[in-house]
Structure formats: C-alpha cells, structure tokens
Amino acid sequence: MEKETEKFAREFQEWTIIHGYKPKQVFNCDETGLFRKQMPKRTFITKEEKCMPGYRPMRDTITLLFCANASGDLKIKPMLVYHSETPRIFKKENICKPMLSVYWKSNTKAWVTRSLFTRWMMEVFGPTVKKYLREENLPEKAVLLLDNAPGHPPDLEEDLEAEFNFIKIKFLPANTTSILQPMDQQVISNFKKLYTKHMFQRCFYAT
Secondary structure, rough: HHHHHHHHHHHHHHHHHHHHHHHHHEEEEEEEEOOOOOOOOOOOOOOHHHHOOOOOOOOEEEEEEEEOOOOOOEEEEOEEEEEEOOHHHHHHOOOHHOOOOOEEEEEEOOOOOHHHHHHHHHHHHHHHHHHHHHHOOOOOOOEEEEOOOOOOOOOHHOOOHHHHHEEEEEEOOOHHHHHHHHHHOOHHHHHHHHHHHHHHHHHHHHO
C-alpha cells in the first residue's frame, strides 16, 4: 500500500511536469455526507427529539461535493444533493435555487450519482475552469484528480461535451484515498467544524 501510494504520487507529479500543468490547472474533488441537524453527542439535545418514541438523535442527511485547484485560489461552486428538489422552506421564502451558493440537485437517497456528477462537470466545473484559465492567461487545459467512488464514471472524459475536451481525468489507485485524496487532508473536516460552529451561533441568536 505504502509503495503504491508513493509510486502514484511520484508518477502523477512527473506527469504534470511533463505535460506542463501548473498547480492552478490541477484540480481535485470529493464528496462527503453531512448530518445537517445532528447535534454533538456531548451537548444539549432538543426537547422535540427527546420526546420522540424510540428516541434517536435528529438527522437530516445531505451530500456535498467540494472541488478546488492545487494552488487554492479557485474554489468551484459545490454541489449539494438533498432528498427533495424543492423543500417547503424554498417555496415559503421564494428562494431561487440558481442564486444559491451551491449547485442544488436531488434524489431520494441524497447521493451523488453518475448522471448528477456528469451534469455538475458540464454545467459548473467546465465553464468555471474555462473562464478562470482565460482570466489567468493560462493554456486551456486542466486535470481533475478523482477517487474511484461509484458516482465517478470511469469513462467520464468521453461523456463530456466537445467544448470541455481540455479536461483530463486521473483516478487515484484503489484503497489509497485516505492517504492521497487532497480534500481529505483537513479540507472537508475543517468545513464540518466551521459548519457546526456557525449552526450553534445561529441557534444561540435565535433563542
């Protein structure tokens, strides 16, 4: 495992140098589940939860997909997958989904499927990266590093429209995600810590 990890890291670095990819042109993305209503185990819980028959902590799962380049100056609009396409609060508050800071999608299990991932690539990732490369006066080419999650099609490059053929896809070796996945190097964990802190701040102000 360790040898395979070191081998891939070395070969990927060599590949980017040979093909002229700068850190601004190297991207990585990863998904994570978020129990957006779950309270920490060692703090107060809501009265509503405690009174429920067969008490279990309140959970409402969403899946988030984060993506950024190696230089850290371009953070792609995240995809959020929820089990409802239009929650009631959206109708009540007249929320316009295209104006949200996330790319809102849905399915019954709140998972990132192959079709949703491909749509995010063509509707968000591709156009954003193309615009960024032009603004930075960089060659129109980029590489996206992915793990082998079920939602990442192995033939993704073939599914992309012709205008996005400048995007190359590289996959991490199996069973090396925990070591090599850049988004797992505290990026996602830091987001969850900040999310929990912000949620408690809002609860504090509301009560």
